[in-house]
Amino acid sequence: MTLQISQSVSDFVNEHADLKYVFFGGKGGVGKTVLAGAAAVGFAQRGRRTLLASTNPVHSLSGLLDQNVFGHEVPVTGIDNLWAYEIDTKETIEKSKKEIQEKIDWFLRYAEIRTKSDEFVESATMNPAFEESAMFENMIDIMFADKYDVYVFDTAPTANARRLLGMSSIYSLWVNKMIHSREEAQTMRFRLSYSKKKEEKDPLMDYLINFQARMAHAKQLLTDDTKTAFFFVTLPEALPIAVIRRFIDWFTEFGIPIGGVVVNMKIDETSASEQSPEFVRNRVAIQGNYMNEIVDTFGGLVRAVIPLYGTDVRGVTMLTNVANTLFSPPQITA
Ligand SMILES: Nc1ncnc2c1ncn2[C@@H]1O[C@H](COP(=O)(O)OP(=O)(O)O)[C@@H](O)[C@H]1O
Ligand SMILES: [Mg+2]
Secondary structure, eight states: EEEEEEEEHHHHHHHTTOOOEEEEEEEEHHHHHHHHHHHHHHHHTTTEEEEEEEEEOOOOOHHHTTTOOSSSSSSTTTOOOEEEEEOOOHHHHHHHHHHHHHHHHHHHHHTTOOOSSHHHHHHSSSSHHHHHHHHHHHHHHHHHHSSSSSSESOOOOHHHHHHHHHHHHHHHHHHHHHHHHHHHHHHHHHHHHHSSOOOOOOOOHHHHHHHHHHHHHHHHTTOOOOTTEEEEEOSSSSSHHHHHHHHHHHHHHHEEEEOEEEEEEEEGGGOOOSSSOHHHHHHHHHHHHHHHHHHHHHHGGGEEEEOOOOOOOSSSSHHHHHHHHHHHHOOHHH
């Protein structure tokens, strides 16, 4: 079977002139960081001020770029228009914890409950979903700051984006309900209070209203197919294909725009001949079968096929080569 790429990455980018938020998802180790880096280089080369950001607790941008980009936005040496930023996960989580602590402290004071907040804070923050949410909020803060033309995020917040959008109507329901009961509680308290002093500021309610607005804004940006695209990376192998097939189904269901599929680490079959070791010939044949499966499954969504290089992808020179391949014109691959 022949893979005919009907729309390449360049075609897609040209047809989406307002593309601004680009994400890469897929199984661990398939090359998300490398391809996010390559895409960011491609946008920067097209004159767009681009931020390559990682919300991944296991960082690899500094390694990829051979330059320390941890903790703040750093211009990438050797490439104009490109900045990179590895978010400090620990700091983000600590900051979120402190905010929650403040809200709980305030509420306990407000409700005149004499209990230490520590236990509540602990139970509210001791789970992976909390960390994921903190990272997600950090990511949308970067998006909302609106300092760049294009944002490329290494590692799609897959579960979160899905949860957020799938639950957004439920979110609105309960946030509205909570706002309503907060209002009732405030009125009640006002009536009951002897001092009759003016209603005090309610940080919890401010937070809920603000949270709802932020999530609505995030949803609006993340479902706008002129601005947002999620790309999925696979290898010509069974598991990575299964993983992105599931992602694509979810994302389609929730109306999150899919940019397409990038196949990575394809062994160039012309480099394998009858004289090649059996091992190499076998790998090439197996990859060929999975390429057929990829064509059957994703068809017109495949935007690029990236070869398996002899070394890891490291440093801006090699990354620029990958960028050129990623953005190269349509090619026919057997
Ligand atoms: N096409 C390729 N050829 C050779 N090595 C690659 C290729 N793509 C990625 N790599 C290497 O594979 C490893 C995993 O890639 P990475 O981008 O970190 O994956 P992920 O972010 O999906 O976990 C890295 O060492 C990277 O340099
Ligand atoms: Mg990675």
